[in-house]
Amino acid sequence: MRHPRTAACSAALLLATACVAAAPETARTAPRTPAVGYVALGDSYSAGLGAGDYLPTGTNCKRSSRAYPVLWASAHKVTSFAFPACNHARTSDVLSGQLGALGAGTRLVTLTVGGMDAGFAGVMTTCALGGTSRCLSAVADARTAVDRSLGDSLDRLYSAIRDRAPAARVVVLGYPHLYRLRGTCEIGLQDSARAALNDGVDHLDALIARRAAAHGFTFADVRPAFAGHEICSRSPWLHSVDVLAPTESYHPTSPGQSHGYLPVLDRVS
Template sequence: MRITRLLTAVVSAAILLPASAAVASPASAATVGSYVALGDSYTSGPFIPTQRLDPLGCGRSTANYPSVLAAALHAGRFTDVSCAGADTTNLTRPQGVPFNGTNPPQLGALRIDTDLVTLGIGGNDYGIFGSLTSTCPGLRASDPTGNPCEEHFKGAIGSAIDNIGPRVEAVLAAIHERSPKARVVLVGYPRIAPDRGYCPDVLPFADGDYAWLNGVEEKLNATLSDAADADGATEFVDTFGPSRGHDACARGGAAWINGKDQNVFEAAAYHPFKAGMAGVAGVVLRALR
């Protein structure tokens, strides 16, 4: 999900770690020899402390779900190259990020001896999530109880999602080529909106657009699942279902996803909190075990 213009606020607010923090110390009883994490901001964790410097513009947190997984699995070597704003093209091409930084092609982190790869990608392709979060809140006032955002896009979002599958399949094939012995896990997106009820102070979509937003996420996740099935050697992990009750509207600290407000000490708008990263890590870990 695209948040690159918002990352400039983190320079003075985030606690930073050098690039050396990217690699875990080899564990004496490692259950995973070499783990590589690939993906976009729902993997990297912008604004979640502690933010890394390599490069800062990727919004890569040491508390994101790959980091939690690496610790739980006692990974002997852990490499996280996920980056906010990444789409499928950035797996094979460099990605420019704020503060004059560059994230190299993410597939470059793969090695012949890599034995676990997680990938979270697709939401930025064709500007899908960026279009939703930049457009829908501004349309609520025109029809608060209706579905003005769905009417605005008139099927364009669904058509764009239909084109993501082949892109993801191509990425998966490239992963297998570079790391033929690796277990490859494609991680879906957790839910943003509740399955019932509304919270316009947190998630300022029109009431009727909540169900549509859920439908968009369900279609995207189904497309990712189908891509994993077509690949035949990739496991898809659903986080949408397990995140029910942990959407942006959830109260009492149960939310995995932040709402509309930026918080440079916790999470970017419409992105996972630290609790959300821990929740996703738990879902993936259960699938791995």
């Protein structure tokens, strides 16, 4: 496996293919393009928001040369690679705007998606600004939203992926716990709110894993890889609240992509 800096340096060589199926900013059907071998779909965790060194795609998708799909494609010398993953993408956005590069020749598809459907951004804003009681209520509402509609949304997306890429291995990567309980943080959320957020991640990951298995896809659990590297740990791989770059808050850092997500994908792909 290449060092992440080597992979990042090679991102310029991948850029031409990385943007073959660039995701639109609004939900509309992307034009179908010739199928490529590896297609990386999904939301901000797939795009690499928080890892820096963003590719000049002319969009607000925040695709990073340090994101796990780019690192994997570089390490495995992938010559046919599309990278339509996009910040803020919901399952409906992936379905309507990111599947254009899939086809009979696609051999690997990766994606992380579902957090935005669960209201991740709103929950984290409430927890950061609203206090413990409002945070616990927001997490409970998010769990309800997951149970009510996310399963059907994932089924529609997963079925479309299989229809368009019948021969592909599809790896669905989950989300890490956000907080280390009884960790190094002296201010911020109480541990009861941090525990509720981690439980919410467990609930979300469990549903994603069940729906992935039902479609014959591989679920890759990143929580063990991030254990000991959550927010409030001594060596966090996730951004805490960042007032200078608020959109990067609660997203993996560059080490989170290269040491957290990438090895997990390597083990199952």
